[in-house]
Amino acid sequence: MLRLKLLFICLVLSVASVKADEGMWIPSLLKKYNIKDMKKAGFKLSAKDVYDINKICLKDAIVGLGSKSNPTTFTGSGSFISESGLVLTNHHTVVSYLHKHSSEEHNYLRNGFYAQNQQDELPAKGLILARLVRMQDVTEDLLNGTEALSDIEKSRLIDKRAKEITAKAKEGNHYQTKVKSYFGGTQLFLEVYEVYRDVRIVAMPPLSLGKFGGETDNWKWPRQSADFAILRVYANSNNESLRYSIANEPIKPVNHLELSLKGYKDGDFAMVYGFPGSTKQYLTSSAIQQVVDVKNYHGIKIRDAKMGIINNAMAKNEDLWLKYSDFMAKTSNRLLRWKAELRGIEKLDLVNLKKKEEETFTAWVNSSEALKAKYADILPGIESCVARLDTIEKLNMYVVEAGIKGGNFVSFAGKFDMLNAIASRKNVNERRLNKELRRLRVEVSNFFNTYDLETEKNFLKTFVKLYDENVGDKYKPAQIVKARSTYNGDFDKYIDDAFAKSLFASKKSLNEFLKYFSKEDVKTLTNDPVFDLCLSYFLINKDMVYGQRAKIRKEYGKFHKRYLQANKEMKAGQKIIADANRSLRVSYGNIIGIKDNGEEFAAVSTLNELIVKNQKDAKTYAVPDGYAEAVNKAIKESKTPIPTCFISNCHTTGGNSGSPVLDAKGRLIGLNFDSAGNGLVGDYKFMPELTRQISVDIRYVRFVLEHQLKAKTLLEEWK
Numbered sequence: 001m002l003r004l005k006l007l008f009i010c011l012v013l014s015v016a017s018v019k020a021d022e023g024m025w026i027p028s029l030l031k032k033y034n035i036k037d038m039k040k041a042g043f044k045l046s047a048k049d050v051y052d053i054n055k056i057c058l059k060d061a062i063v064g065l066g067s068k069s070n071p072t073t074f075t076g077s078g079s080f081i082s083e084s085g086l087v088l089t090n091h092h093t094v095v096s097y098l099h100k101h102s103s104e105e106h107n108y109l110r111n112g113f114y115a116q117n118q119q120d121e122l123p124a125k126g127l128i129l130a131r132l133v134r135m136q137d138v139t140e141d142l143l144n145g146t147e148a149l150s151d152i153e154k155s156r157l158i159d160k161r162a163k164e165i166t167a168k169a170k171e172g173n174h175y176q177t178k179v180k181s182y183f184g185g186t187q188l189f190l191e192v193y194e195v196y197r198d199v200r201i202v203a204m205p206p207l208s209l210g211k212f213g214g215e216t217d218n219w220k221w222p223r224q225s226a227d228f229a230i231l232r233v234y235a236n237s238n239n240e241s242l243r244y245s246i247a248n249e250p251i252k253p254v255n256h257l258e259l260s261l262k263g264y265k266d267g268d269f270a271m272v273y274g275f276p277g278s279t280k281q282y283l284t285s286s287a288i289q290q291v292v293d294v295k296n297y298h299g300i301k302i303r304d305a306k307m308g309i310i311n312n313a314m315a316k317n318e319d320l321w322l323k324y325s326d327f328m329a330k331t332s333n334r335l336l337r338w339k340a341e342l343r344g345i346e347k348l349d350l351v352n353l354k355k356k357e358e359e360t361f362t363a364w365v366n367s368s369e370a371l372k373a374k375y376a377d378i379l380p381g382i383e384s385c386v387a388r389l390d391t392i393e394k395l396n397m398y399v400v401e402a403g404i405k406g407g408n409f410v411s412f413a414g415k416f417d418m419l420n421a422i423a424s425r426k427n428v429n430e431r432r433l434n435k436e437l438r439r440l441r442v443e444v445s446n447f448f449n450t451y452d453l454e455t456e457k458n459f460l461k462t463f464v465k466l467y468d469e470n471v472g473d474k475y476k477p478a479q480i481v482k483a484r485s486t487y488n489g490d491f492d493k494y495i496d497d498a499f500a501k502s503l504f505a506s507k508k509s510l511n512e513f514l515k516y517f518s519k520e521d522v523k524t525l526t527n528d529p530v531f532d533l534c535l536s537y538f539l540i541n542k543d544m545v546y547g548q549r550a551k552i553r554k555e556y557g558k559f560h561k562r563y564l565q566a567n568k569e570m571k572a573g574q575k576i577i578a579d580a581n582r583s584l585r586v587s588y589g590n591i592i593g594i595k596d597n598g599e600e601f602a603a604v605s606t607l608n609e610l611i612v613k614n615q616k617d618a619k620t621y622a623v624p625d626g627y628a629e630a631v632n633k634a635i636k637e638s639k640t641p642i643p644t645c646f647i648s649n650c651h652t653t654g655g656n657s658g659s660p661v662l663d664a665k666g667r668l669i670g671l672n673f674d675s676a677g678n679g680l681v682g683d684y685k686f687m688p689e690l691t692r693q694i695s696v697d698i699r700y701v702r703f704v705l706e707h708q709l710k711a712k713t714l715l716e717e718w719k
Contacts, residue, residue: 022686023577024276024585024651026182026189027051027059028135033575038588042269044664050273050586053134058666060255062584063129063196064275065093065658071128071195072178074582077274077659078129078231079257081668082718085233085250086202087129088701089658090673091210092329094229097124098204099326104318109325111624112206114709118250121200121232129233130193131254132584133175138165139188142179151558165190174236182578184564191583196251198234203711205704207325208622212610215307215332216620219340219677221594222605224613224644226704227673227696230714257660259719260667261699263643264591266603270648271588272672272693274659276580279683282564284379285354286386288684292345294390296338298397298470303335305462306406313455320452327408337680344681344690353685364570375566378559385556392549395475398467399545403537407459412447413504413534416440416525423522437514444514448507457495464533465491475544477536479529498529505530577686580653587656589649594676594692603648604697606641607631630707644700646670647692653683661695670695 025034031047051059064074078089095109101122102108115121142161146154166177169192176193204210209226217223233251264270283291310328314321345351358379365375404410419440422433468480468491483494499505503513503524513521525531568576593603611631613621623631634642648661652672661670672695675682679691705711 022651022688023575024279024580024587024653026135026578027273027584027586028137028189030586034586034588038269038271041588041590042267042664043271043588044269045666049666056255058255058257058273058662059132059584061253061257062273062275062660063087063131064582064584065089066128066130066195067126068128068197071197072130072176072191072193074130074275074655075277076655076657077672079273079658079660079668080233080253081230081256081259083252083256084717085253086256086718087199087231087233088660088668088671089229089231090671091204091207091227091229092333092673093658094124094127094201094231095204095207095210095329096326097127098122098201098229100125101201102322104322107318107322108204109207109322112204112209112709113201114203114705114711114714115201116713118232121202124199124201124231127199127231129196129199129231130176131196133192133194135192135584136190137187138162138179138190139186141165142188162188180581180583182581183568183576184561186565186568187578189583195236196233197236200232200234201229202232203230203705203709203714204228205708206624208624209627209704209708211329212623213613213621215336218332218336219674219680221596221601221647221676221692221694222609222645223674223694224605224607224610225673225696226644226700228671228701228704230718257662257668258666259698260663260665260669261702263697263699264646264663264669266591266593268591269588269664270591270650270669271586271662271666272648272650272652272656272659273586273662274584274652274656274672275582276585276587276653277582277655279580279653281577281579281683281685282560282567283354283684284358284382284386284563285351286383288345288351288354290386290390290393291684292342292351294393295397296342298394299401300335300338300342301470302397302402302406302463302466303331303338305466306331306459307335309407309455309458309462313452313458320455323451324455340675340677340680341683344678345684347678348681348685348687348690350681350685361566361570365566375562378563378566381559382556382563385552385559388552389549389556392545392552395471396541396545396549398471399537399541402463402467404541406463407456408447408451409453409456409460410534410537412443413531414538415443416531417535417538419517420522420525423517423519428519433519437517441511441514444507444510453506457499460533461492461495464495465489475540477533477540479533479536498533502528502530504528580655582655587651589651589688591646591648592692594647595689596676596678604641604646605644607635607644607700607703608641610644611635624708627708634703634707642699642703643697645694645696647676647694649688649691650693651682651686651691652693656693661693668698670697671701 028051030050035047049057051057061080063078063080065076065078066072066074076089076093078087081088098108098113142158146157149157162179166179169177169190176195178191180189180191182189205226212225235249235251310324310331314324314328362379365371419436422428422436464480467476468484473481483491487494503509591603594601611628614623614628652675656672659672660668661672663669672693674694676692676694681687682691702715705715
């Protein structure tokens, strides 16, 4: 039966590969590896039109979304769409920045936002964009002469050389640089970026449209989400200590994407250009099994419980809806992703498929004594590491996912440990102590303004119990073991009693504690039952999880690195995929429908489907007041169905959110925002018959700007 299933998969692959090319490809290497296949798929441009350092090309219109602390480590993608610094990205990648400006009086999440003029644009505080200026293969420069060195000596020499190369690349300019590793360090690239620090919000649709269908439709197809946001980039200040432009002038980007409103048809070429996060194409069967049995299994159990608490809170009133909307979206997104990954792994029978790959690898290794001496220990070494990680990965899930990040309170309480450390010293530094007290007053204000204490207590109650049920006493905080005995397993009462005796019981009590704090008051903090419980999660993580996990993962990493190197050697002369690593990549394929569970779905969704969903379930598929009327009017006036979203078999992953989707001539036709559920297995194994990336049609973006946000001036600017 297994052989028949694998044969079927291979047959499907051979057919589907005509329409899709597995992988997220390095743009500077397209001419060498991909351009011929891209042309066969329908691409009309040259490799230099996509990436070139000597002329303006598509690369120059693509940006990554980072933060002040990590400006070139990207969590999303975007693209310049006008000469006046407009950037298009996803609603869900930047909604947290709009959330900071929202209140009950100005509920931009529920109502959407549009700046009528540049003066009304809202600063996206903390958001930084970056454009790749160039990338350069520096493998030989870094690795030459390192073959005979020990691991430590080799690492030190490579780091020294990398610092010299990046420093030289920054001479005489304002660019930021980094060196990225590919294929287990066998290929290394210097990346040079122009960083934009002054980013402002121009337009975002209401949450009901940006995330139409909410969690019900997440990771599913068909979709009708208007998942877009429009930003504007302003010129960086010459003073690096200032975040915003003194001149207050938008930049004129090196390049911006040409807009196409002509649409597409089934089978048309599509290309996604952005900064995918990470993929794990070379995980072994044992590592995939660990994903199934440990990481995703327990992660789902924890986040299901978390979502129940969040949904109950948000249903109570508008204030709690606003406070927990962003937290709900982040919690749900990963939860549904884990569930979809499991479905894809099962549907693909991925564990057994990986075992077949390992059999091929082992046969290659055994084909010569030299290969055996070099690589025979790799797979047994990986399997040993994975086996030892099983317990520690499960514990990590409960300590971090159910403990430190179970809600928002534990991490908040943990911020008081520095006060404990400063005040406990024999000779207290008064200047540092006062600075810490001022910092904590801000933290207290931020926490109580952002979250609800009763909801946070419910997180604690739920996850203390869940931790107790799923983790052995050896790995539990002593506080949980004691509470189970003292309270007969009634953890709700334990938490209630702890808060009744705690200075964390209210904003007022915490502020009074900080206002009148003296060195002697440190005992009040260390004896506080709530602080004691919260701190215990960090101590378990420090003593039992972090170090041990890091040690085994470091050992695993060495084997995995050699596995990547061996695969590259085994497939010498073939196109081989480099796992995504938050660097600029191109993926390409065709706009094509999908068959799932015996049902066929078209490649395009329409406004008609949005209305049908809204009429069947107006709560789940809510739309703003008046929007349904505007849609119905547009449907009646249009001679053809009005598209909302479409799918293609381009290979994407997290980080591709906000990536532009381009047609055969490099024109903007859509905006990547999601994947169809079973296709999420593509992070582990790309399968053209399962994998579909979902994009909002650029015509629907403009429809929402016109009919919901009334953004006439913006539409005139963006042509």
